[in-house]
Amino acid sequence: MAPPVYLDNAATSYPKPEAVYQAVYDYMRLVGASAGRGSYQRALEADEVVYRARVALARLFNVRDAARIVFTANATESLNLAIKGMLGPGNHVVTTSMEHNAVWRCLKVLESERGVAVTAVPSAADGSLDPGLLEEAIRPSTRLIIVNHASNVTGTIMPVREIGEIAYRYDIPLLVDAAQTAGVLAIDVEEEHIDLLAFTGHKGLLGPTGTGGLYILEGINPRPLKEGGTGSESRLERQPDTLPERYEAGTLNVAGLAGLEAGVKFILQEGVERIRAREEELTAYALEVLLGIEGVTIYGPRDPARQVGVISFNLEDTGPEEVGYVLDEMCGIMVRVGLHCAPLAHRTIGTLERGTVRVGLGYFNTREDIDCLAEALRDIITEARGC
Numbered sequence: 379m380a381p382p383v384y385l386d387n388a389a390t391s392y393p394k395p396e397a398v399y400q401a402v403y404d405y406m407r408l409v410g411a412s413a414g415r416g417s418y419q420r421a422l423e424a425d426e427v428v429y430r431a432r433v434a435l436a437r438l439f440n441v442r443d444a445a446r447i448v449f450t451a452n453a454t455e456s457l458n459l460a461i462k463g464m465l466g467p468g469n470h471v472v473t474t475s476m477e478h479n480a481v482w483r484c485l486k487v488l489e490s491e492r493g494v495a496v497t498a499v500p501s502a503a504d505g506s507l508d509p510g511l512l513e514e515a516i517r518p519s520t521r522l523i524i525v526n527h528a529s530n531v532t533g534t535i536m537p538v539r540e541i542g543e544i545a546y547r548y549d550i551p552l553l554v555d556a557a558q559t560a561g562v563l564a565i566d567v568e569e570e571h572i573d574l575l576a577f578t579g580h581k582g583l584l585g586p587t588g589t590g591g592l593y594i595l596e597g598i599n600p601r602p603l604k605e606g607g608t609g610s611e612s613r614l615e616r617q618p619d620t621l622p623e624r625y626e627a628g629t630l631n632v633a634g635l636a637g638l639e640a641g642v643k644f645i646l647q648e649g650v651e652r653i654r655a656r657e658e659e660l661t662a663y664a665l666e667v668l669l670g671i672e673g674v675t676i677y678g679p680r681d682p683a684r685q686v687g688v689i690s691f692n693l694e695d696t697g698p699e700e701v702g703y704v705l706d707e708m709c710g711i712m713v714r715v716g717l718h719c720a721p722l723a724h725r726t727i728g729t730l731e732r733g734t735v736r737v738g739l740g741y742f743n744t745r746e747d748i749d750c751l752a753e754a755l756r757d758i759i760t761e762a763r764g765c
């Protein structure tokens with residue numbers, strides 16, 4: 379059998395740059411101490427690891443004060459922190475019909491438990507969003523706008539810049555879910571008027587699982603999601619007000635952050651523009667090849683300039699689960715199938731009942747990987763047609 383082909387980078391990126399593996403190993407083997415807790419040499423080295431990760435991310439997102447980036451376990455925790463920390467009884471929130479459950483389930487809890495009113499502005503069937511509709515949904519009680527930067531189902535890139543301008547004009551904080559875009563699309567929190575940026579470390583940022591963070595604009599003060607030890611101001615009976623400690627109770631994932639720093643450093647060295655160009659080129663090729671196979675239905679924009687390297691599709695009468703199973707078992711091709719934790723997005727594009735097969739392209743994929751997929755899909759279709 380041909381070597382395995384990993385096409386599930388939208389779930390988590392693989393492989394990582396060599397420097398990421400090395401950084402995790404080096405920290406665990408040579409440093410090993412906790413961060414923010416000690417004053418001996420190796421504890422200070424652990425502090426340095428965390429600090430460097432923060433500074434690298436601040437550079438990537440154009441954040442002036444790196445302390446405004448707080449570390450979490452993943453984008454889900456960052457979104458929970460921002461959403462639950464910002465919204466209270468009587469508040470209204472505007473979001474879109476393309477959100478991941480990491481946003482949607484939070485909002486559903488707040489709707490039933492805190493009486494928060496939720497408007498999900500409908501996207502078009504290709505996942506695209508008209509910012510004018512979002513503006514129309516704003517009410518005097520709107521306290522937060524939440525937008526998925528790029529859909530993990532269709533790859534559709536949302537008009538974050540335009541939405542940022544609207545949010546800025548109305549003086550409403552904008553929370554961007556950058557799970558699918560951090561490290562893949564250029565993000566400038568100042569230029570794009572992003573007040574809260576939730577990101578995960580293990581996808582486009584090329585770091586280990588269990589890493590993520592939230593950028594919080596100065597003047598925005600969500601309630602912490604958790605309280606506990608910060609290694610500082612221990613006499614205080616409440617969480618300190620200073621950042622990042624206010625939001626970082628408990629021992630940090632220093633091993634993960636060592637790897638994350640190496641991932642972000644790799645991105646800064648390569649350049650986000652180059653990474654984007656590579657992924658756009660691969661996406662263009664994949665779309666061209668898949669569109670050329672009779673029996674494949676592709677969802678989303680089908681335009682590499684309007685999407686990240688995420689492509690959802692279905693094959694005639696063969697269910698996505700079966701396609702995924704055959705691709706893995708017979709061909710060693712790894713894709714994701716089902717609803718991708720985003721039923722709202724599936725309802726929008728008309729695949730709620732069936733789900734889709736999802737290809738998640740990454741920086742290290744090749745055209746040959748896509749050719750392997752195409753050949754396997756042709757075989758599945760031929761087999762299913764019984765010819």
Ligand SMILES: Cc1ncc(COP(=O)(O)O)c(C=O)c1O
Nearest residue numbers: 452453454478480530555557578
């Ligand atoms: C758009 C989007 N938001 C949020 C998440 C949650 O990311 P994590 O599982 O790393 O918390 C994902 C992950 O698939 C995603 O694609």
